[in-house]
Amino acid sequence: MLRFIVALFLLVTPLSAEEIVLGLSRDEVAITATFNGSDVMIFGAVKRDAPVPDGGPLEVIITLSGPLEPVLVRRKERVLGIWANTDAVEVDEAPSFYAVATSGPMRDVLTSVEDLRYGISIPRVIRSVGAPSEVENAETFTDALIRIRAASGLYQVLDSQVDMEEETLFRGQITLPAALTEGNYSARIYLTRDGMVVDEYETDIAVFKAGLERWLFEMSRNQPFWYGIMSLAIAISAGWLASAVFRIFQR
DSSP states (O other): OHHHHHHHHHHHSOOOSEEEEEEESOSEEEEOTTOOOEEEEEEEEEEESSSOOSSSOEEEEEEEEOOEEEEEEEEEEEETTEEEEEEEEEEEEEESSEEEEESSOHHHHOOHHHHHHHTOSHHHHOBOOOOOTTOSSTHHHHHHHHHHHHHTTSEEEETTOSEEETTTEEEEEEEEOSSOOOEEEEEEEEEEETTEEEEEEEEEEEEEEOTHHHHHHHHHHHOHHHHHHHHHHHHHHHHHHHHHHHHHHHO
């Protein structure tokens, strides 16, 4: 009986005829004193167990997401001629970095229903619920967060930036800015046809501090007293050196 149920399930559940075989140019990024950004190449191929299905062309969407974190977004308004913070909304979850690259215009490669289902576009990966009832137009706070992070390169929309060859090979490049949050970055790849997702793949890229940055970070967390003493000594030494240089130039 069990075998009959399994066989029946396989008959009514279509197997994916197109699957992703993925590669990465690097699976870790080290943040050092001279780190000013990095490029990550994501490439792969489409494995098929059958001829290319009928329908529209096969498209690829690549996303790279940093660690999720809550963000407090404030609104500034003029109060008595002075710019001041008025309303504030806490966004429950927003990726510290997010890039989405596609092989064609987003409106052509993904339907809004599939975007809602898989959470692919930037507005769909940001979770903001429960804004204070007295705050008007709460959705504008999410829009402001997207706009600010996009201006600093932390949010990227790379339309038609994924190369697709003969519906089999694909490659795309995402540039990581210098201001990166440490943690695991999730790379997701979607195959779509007629705007519908036919396969998906996910892997991680580790982003971590290395060298002096890592030592200072660990010291600030594990030995805060000695970290404070060292910071104070450096500040005093820098002040004394600046004063000495100034006296030399005065002579």
